[in-house]
Amino acid sequence: MSKHTLSVLVENSPGVLARVSGLFSRRGYNIDSLAVGPTENPLISRMTIVINVEGHPLEQVIRQLDKLVNVIHITEVIDNKSVQAELLMVKISATPKNRFDVEAVVETYEAKIVDEDATSITIEATGDTAKIADLLSALERFGIRELVQSGLIALERGSVTLSERTLSTSGIPIADGVQADYQN
Amino acid sequence: MSKAMNGATSLVKSLESAGVDVMFGIPGGAILPAYDPIFDSSIRHILVRHEQGAGHAATGYAQVTGRVGVCIATSGPGATNLVTPLADAAMDSVPMVAITGQVPSAAIGTDAFQEADIRGITMPFTKHNYLITNPDDIPRAIAEAFHIASSGRPGPVLVDIAKDALQKETTFEWPTSINLPGYHPQLTPDSGAIADAAALITQSSKPVFYVGGGVIKANANRELLQLAELLGAPVVTTLMARGAFPDSHTLHLGMPGMHGTVAAVTALQKADLLITLGARFDDRVTGKLSTFATNAKVIHADIDPAEIGKNRYADVSIVGDVKETITALIPALKKALEKNRPDLTPWLRQMYSLRSSYPLGYDAPADGSVSPQYVIERLGKIAGPDAIYVAGVGQHQMWAAQFVSYEKPRTWLNSGGLGTMGYSVPAAMGAKVGAPDTTVWAIDGDGCFQMTNQELVTCALNNIPIKVAIINNESLGMVRQWQTLFYEGRYSNTNLESKRVPNFPMLAEAMGCVGLSCERPEDVDKTIEKAMSINDQPVVVDFRVFRDAMVWPMVAAGTSNDDIMVARELAPDWDSQEL
Numbered sequence: 001m002s003k004h005t006l007s008v009l010v011e012n013s014p015g016v017l018a019r020v021s022g023l024f025s026r027r028g029y030n031i032d033s034l035a036v037g038p039t040e041n042p043l044i045s046r047m048t049i050v051i052n053v054e055g056h057p058l059e060q061v062i063r064q065l066d067k068l069v070n071v072i073h074i075t076e077v078i079d080n081k082s083v084q085a086e087l088l089m090v091k092i093s094a095t096p097k098n099r100f101d102v103e104a105v106v107e108t109y110e111a112k113i114v115d116e117d118a119t120s121i122t123i124e125a126t127g128d129t130a131k132i133a134d135l136l137s138a139l140e141r142f143g144i145r146e147l148v149q150s151g152l153i154a155l156e157r158g159s160v161t162l163s164e165r166t167l168s169t170s171g172i173p174i175a176d177g178v179q180a181d182y183q184n
Numbered sequence: 185m186s187k188a189m190n191g192a193t194s195l196v197k198s199l200e201s202a203g204v205d206v207m208f209g210i211p212g213g214a215i216l217p218a219y220d221p222i223f224d225s226s227i228r229h230i231l232v233r234h235e236q237g238a239g240h241a242a243t244g245y246a247q248v249t250g251r252v253g254v255c256i257a258t259s260g261p262g263a264t265n266l267v268t269p270l271a272d273a274a275m276d277s278v279p280m281v282a283i284t285g286q287v288p289s290a291a292i293g294t295d296a297f298q299e300a301d302i303r304g305i306t307m308p309f310t311k312h313n314y315l316i317t318n319p320d321d322i323p324r325a326i327a328e329a330f331h332i333a334s335s336g337r338p339g340p341v342l343v344d345i346a347k348d349a350l351q352k353e354t355t356f357e358w359p360t361s362i363n364l365p366g367y368h369p370q371l372t373p374d375s376g377a378i379a380d381a382a383a384l385i386t387q388s389s390k391p392v393f394y395v396g397g398g399v400i401k402a403n404a405n406r407e408l409l410q411l412a413e414l415l416g417a418p419v420v421t422t423l424m425a426r427g428a429f430p431d432s433h434t435l436h437l438g439m440p441g442m443h444g445t446v447a448a449v450t451a452l453q454k455a456d457l458l459i460t461l462g463a464r465f466d467d468r469v470t471g472k473l474s475t476f477a478t479n480a481k482v483i484h485a486d487i488d489p490a491e492i493g494k495n496r497y498a499d500v501s502i503v504g505d506v507k508e509t510i511t512a513l514i515p516a517l518k519k520a521l522e523k524n525r526p527d528l529t530p531w532l533r534q535m536y537s538l539r540s541s542y543p544l545g546y547d548a549p550a551d552g553s554v555s556p557q558y559v560i561e562r563l564g565k566i567a568g569p570d571a572i573y574v575a576g577v578g579q580h581q582m583w584a585a586q587f588v589s590y591e592k593p594r595t596w597l598n599s600g601g602l603g604t605m606g607y608s609v610p611a612a613m614g615a616k617v618g619a620p621d622t623t624v625w626a627i628d629g630d631g632c633f634q635m636t637n638q639e640l641v642t643c644a645l646n647n648i649p650i651k652v653a654i655i656n657n658e659s660l661g662m663v664r665q666w667q668t669l670f671y672e673g674r675y676s677n678t679n680l681e682s683k684r685v686p687n688f689p690m691l692a693e694a695m696g697c698v699g700l701s702c703e704r705p706e707d708v709d710k711t712i713e714k715a716m717s718i719n720d721q722p723v724v725v726d727f728r729v730f731r732d733a734m735v736w737p738m739v740a741a742g743t744s745n746d747d748i749m750v751a752r753e754l755a756p757d758w759d760s761q762e763l
Contacts, residue, residue, distance in 0.1 A: 011366060014315070019307055026308050069312040069332060072366040164485035 003032065004058050005084070005154055007162055008047040008065065009073040021045065023068065029061050030054070033086070035151030041163065044072065047069070048153045068077045068171070075162055079152040084128045087150040090136065093143035094121040102142060109135040120145060128152075186355040191319030192217040194356040195345065196225050198326035201521050204254050206230065206245065206617055207283075208238035212258025213298060215285025217327050230617065230646055235262050237610035237639040239269020243278045244614030247597045248572060248622075252333050253614060256283040260298030263344070265306060270340045274309040275601025276424060276706070277401060279338035281329045289317040303344050311339030312367075317346045319354035327359045336369025337488040338401055351456030364394050369487060371724070373504030373512055380500045381459075381483045382508065382516040386524045388457035390531045391417040394440070394469075394736040395760035397424025397600070398462015398486060400593040401604055404507035405429065408461065411510050414517060416528055418446040418535050422463055424600045427590035437535055438544070441469040442739050445540035446748060449737070453745050460484045462506040465495035466601070474640040475744035485509045530714035538761060542737070542750055544586050549730035554705050556655045556729040557583050560627060561623045563653055564588030568714045569595065569624040570731040572615050576608035576632030581663035582735040584627045612650045613639050622652065623716070630656040630682040637691070643722040644696030651715050652692075652724045658683045665734050669752070683728055705729040 010016045017036060024031050032050040039046045053061060062074050077084070094102055094116065100119055104115055111125035125135055129152060136144070156162070189197070195218050199207070206228040211219040222229050235257040242253030253273075257266055261274035263284040275281045287296040288334045303751035304314045312332050314325045324344065328654070329341040385391060399408050405428050412419050413436050416673035419429045420440045429436055440452050451488055452458065452469075458480045470476040473495060485492075485506055492501040502509050546557040560583045564573070570592035573579040575598040590596050597615060599607040633654050643650055655661075664678040682688070689699025698721050702711040708727070715723045737750045 015303065015307075018304065022307050057493065060490065060494055063492075066366075067311075067488070067490055069364060069367045 002053055004051055004053060005077040005079075005082075005152060006047075006049045006051065006062070006065075007048060007077050008071060009039070010045050010047060011070040011072060011103045011161060012055045013070055013135055016045070019070060020049075020065065020066050023064060027056070027064060029056055031051075033151035035153050037153075039163070044163070048077070048151060048164075050152050057148060060146045073162065075156075077156065082154045082156045084152055084154040086129060086132055086152045088125045088132050088147065089122060089149075090125075090137065090139060090147040091120050091145045092139055093119060093145055095119070098142060102139075105138045109138070111135060135164070147172045186357040186481040188353060188355055188421070190217065190350065191322055191345070191352055191354050193221045194199065194319060194322045194354050195326065195350065196221040196227070197356050198323045198358065199227060199283075200225060201323070202326055202330040202544070203251075207254035207256055207723060208232050208241040208245075208284075208614065209256030210235055210238065210258070210262060212285065214259035214261045214287055214347045215256065215262070215283075215350075216258070217347065218256070218285065218345075228474050229256075230642060232610070232642050233638040234636070235265030235637045236268055236606070237467065237613070237636060237642065239266045239280075239282065240604075240607050240610035240636070241614030241639070242271070242282070243269060243273050243276075244574060244597055244611030245618040245744050246273075246278050246280055246614075248594050248615040248618040250533070250594070251618075252279045252281055252330055254281050254283070258285045258298065259287055259302070259347075260300045260318075262298075263302035264300050264305065265340075266302075268602075270306055271605065272599050272604045273311040273340040276451065276599065277397065279333040280340040281326075281333050282340060282342045284342065285350070286315065286344045286346045288348040291315075292346065292529060301463070302342065305635070306342050309340070309627065311337075313342040315344045317344070317349050319349045322349065322354070322361050323356060327462050328364060329363055331362050332364070336367075336371075336481070343402050363496065370489070370503050371505040371508055371653070373485070373502045373509045373514070377500055377502045378509070378512045378516050381485075381502060381513060382520040384457060384483060384500055385411045385415060385517055386458065386520045386526060389526050389528065390455045391415065391457040391459055391528070392451045392455040392747040393417055393419040394452060394458045394460045394463050395421045395425045396420065396461065396463025398506045399425055399428040402487075402505050402507040403593070404462075404510055405593045407507055407510040407514070409433075411514055411517070414521070415516060416532070417459070418451050418532060420444070420451055422466075422469055423585055423598065424539065424586055425463070426596040426648055427593045430436070430591045431589040432591060437539055439585055441466075442471070442741070443586065443735050443737060444469070444739075445539070445544060446737055446750060447535055447539040448634040448738065449745050449748050450538055452480075452673070454534075455480045458482045460486075460498075461510065462486060464491045470495065471739045471745040472743055475746060525574050534761065538756075541761070542756055545653075546705070546733065546736075549733070551730070552705070552713040553730040554708060554727060555704060556580065556657060556727070556733050557587050558705065559653065559655060559708055559727045559729060560584050561587040562708050563625060563627065563712055566709065566716065567623055567625055571625055572596065572597065572612075572619060574608050574612040574615055574624065574626045576599070576626075576628045577603045577605045578628055578632065578663075579657070579665060579733070579735050580629045580632075580655040583655070584660075605629075605632045608632055609636050609650075609652060610639045612652070613643050616643070616648045616650045628652055629661060630654055630658060631660045632690075633678055634680070634682070634686075637695070640692065640697050640722055640724065642697040649719055650722050652722070653703055654724065656682055656688065656728050658728050659731060667738070668732075668734070669677050687723055688724060688726035697724050700725040701728065702726070734744045
């Protein structure tokens with residue numbers, strides 16, 4: 001089992017999410033998370049897809065995805081060459097007795113308290129997958145009553161942008177294990 | 185100059201601008217506005233009897249002409265009846281555009297009368313599809329649809345148009361360019377990959393050309409012939425590639441796969457190099473994948489990068505149009521062979537020995553009845569290599585692939601990937617429309633024929649004189665064969681009783697065709713000749729054949745190609761072969 005994060009530029013057109021999710025489902029690829037939203041270009045949306053490629057080579061997944069006419073560009077995001085974050089909101093049980101302990105955890109993880117009442121505290125946090133997982137386990141002892149989490153989003157470090165590279169790349173370079181760009 | 189008109193007229197103008205000369209369809213409520221301008225159009229519209237017939241006819245037309253086949257239907261059931269032909273065209277990479285009417289845009293999503301989300305339904309097996317609600321988008325969508333369907337790896341594209349978009353006023357302007365930022369098929373192969381391929385070929389002493397339908401799609405048969413003769417290596421042509429390389433050529437070992445020849449199957453199994461051209465390592469060719477061609481390196485040339493490495497690792501992958509690929513490979517290989525030409529004689533001798541030891545064959549039925557293989561073999565001989573043969577799916581399809589000699593591309597049509605029973609009659613109709621001066625024989629089973637024969641009415645009324653050979657073994661023959669082999673002869677629901685009902689010649693006559701019947705071996709030739717002499721009407725021949733004939737050789741599903749059987753419980757005598 002290996003996890004990969006793909007940044008996918010797609011045309012901002014109706015049905016494109018259904019095309020992408022349908023492809024993953026009918027070919028038996030596992031999506032861990034999928035986040036989609038607008039970009040600096042109103043005609044283009046960006047998806048960040050975290051996939052588990054057990055039994056399906058990453059290249060095959062990317063090439064199938066690239067066959068969708070609305071998919072413009074796919075890049076694999078490498079962990080140490082990118083900034084990544086997901087958003088977490090979690091509601092925990094809180095009593096006047098443990099409120100101080102909760103605040104200490106919140107501070108350690110640079111999270112913030114966004115709502116509270118007599119019996120609960122709602123915490124919002126952003127960070128990469130590992131940080132969010134650590135925060136959740138630190139909060140577990142207080143009793144997690146409800147949680148909601150977004151998919152991961154990621155952006156490569158440095159000044160190069162995906163949309164710039166999209167315009168400058170052509171052909172289908174074969175993955176060399178470092179960074180694969182696909183445009184077809 | 186843009187002109188004011190309604191969306192329906194814009195649609196018909198768009199189709200005319202895309203070069204459409206014929207389309208197959210049936211009107212209905214949502215598509216009705218389009219049928220008014222169709223009435224005045226130069227496009228020939230053929231009114232079919234079932235939308236599935238329209239879809240397969242478009243496929244048959246496309247397969248024969250290389251042009252985009254077009255079908256048109258209304259919303260809801262009209263559109264869902266196109267689902268099978270669209271899936272079929274996707275599997276066999278057939279360029280096709282389907283136009284469907286949709287309920288008015290305000291009604292979409294309300295479960296309106298005859299509403300079906302055909303765009304959603306067809307997403308998995310169209311190359312792309314559209315839902316148009318703004319009439320101004322019609323010309324662009326049609327232009328893109330034809331471009332996508334016919335370029336790169338061909339495939340079906342569906343354009344669903346809301347009724348109000350057909351009715352509203354718009355202006356028509358045919359786009360001069362197409363802007364699809366996510367669609368750039370790579371046609372020209374990478375020169376480094378070509379050099380690698382040439383180098384690998386010169387290191388091989390047991391190479392085989394594994395030729396798929398892509399060679400026919402790319403019109404690369406002449407180039408293939410040149411390449412094969414340059415290297416002098418054996419060639420196998422898959423079910424989709426029959427006709428891509430002449431059957432009469434010495435280097436041709438026949439069809440590989442589940443019902444392939446012993447020589448073709450063994451050539452792939454024992455090769456040290458597969459030169460794969462426009463083929464996709466389908467399970468019907470590879471058998472059990474882990475045991476397929478275990479000692480072979482693979483050169484895989486395909487227009488679709490996703491096919492490369494999908495089922496089998498490629499040592500050299502070449503993405504590009506296969507005609508361009510072969511054209512580039514020929515000089516590269518010529519140069520490489522000048523330095524190092526491997527001796528392929530021992531390999532060829534082995535393969536030729538297998539070919540002569542295990543030719544395709546069949547036994548005459550002991551009861552004196554007509555052998556189905558004999559009918560098909562005689563049909564191929566009498567109609568000859570210029571005729572077009574269109575099969576349904578099942579035993580008759582395999583026999584038609586085996587016992588007709590194909591010399592030219594686009595003379596053999598069948599539903600290879602999806603295995604659509606009922607493909608034959610409507611696809612033959614489309615083929616005849618695309619090639620009106622060519623003899624078109626539908627070779628159909630009695631089961632298949634009963635699924636789509638209504639299109640013979642369309643043929644009779646529209647001067648489309650196809651010929652249909654029903655290979656009537658009164659069974660779902662291939663299923664019955666599996667029941668014989670794997671279910672102890674328990675023939676659950678495969679007995680169609682089609683020698684009793686229906687009366688096929690009478691059914692044919694009722695549909696405006698000539699109906700003939702043949703049940704004695706000595707009558708086969710004269711019945712075929714009689715059918716060949718009728719050219720102003722469709723002809724249907726009921727060949728009442730031996731029921732228990734089976735398709736051999738056979739590699740049972742899920743087993744290794746090494747376990748090929750030449751007849752029931754009879755493996756080739758490998759010990760007598762030097763392999």
